[in-house]
Amino acid sequence: MSKSLLSDARRCYVCGTTLSLHKHHIYAGHGRRDMSEKEGCWVYLCGPHHNLSDKGVHFNPELDQKLKARCEQAWMDANNATISEFLRIFGRNYL
Numbered sequence: 001m002s003k004s005l006l007s008d009a010r011r012c013y014v015c016g017t018t019l020s021l022h023k024h025h026i027y028a029g030h031g032r033r034d035m036s037e038k039e040g041c042w043v044y045l046c047g048p049h050h051n052l053s054d055k056g057v058h059f060n061p062e063l064d065q066k067l068k069a070r071c072e073q074a075w076m077d078a079n080n081a082t083i084s085e086f087l088r089i090f091g092r093n094y095l
């Protein structure tokens with residue numbers, strides 16, 4: 001399993017709880033989930049901040065966008081890469 005680019009802690013990235021964590025891949029669909037796994041583009045989220053409530057990232061575009069933008073920046077920092085390199089791998093720019 002790859003290390004998350006956004007957090008070393010095994011706790012919800014939003015609220016910090018350590019209870020009932022789900023692993024959320026930040027970029028999904030069309031091979032991007034596998035790429036997210038490989039590149040460390042994932043975070044732990046508690047059920048309510050994942051997909052068990054309206055404020056969860058799967059139903060909350062604002063939180064989704066925030067994670068996508070933060071992870072894009074973290075990926076570029078970790079790989080000393082540019083936005084166009086990110087685009088080539090993940091297909092979209094979120095910054």
Ligand SMILES: [Zn+2]
Nearest residue numbers: 012015046049
């Ligand atoms: Zn949470």
Ligand SMILES: [Zn+2]
Nearest residue numbers: 023024025050
């Ligand atoms: Zn998810």
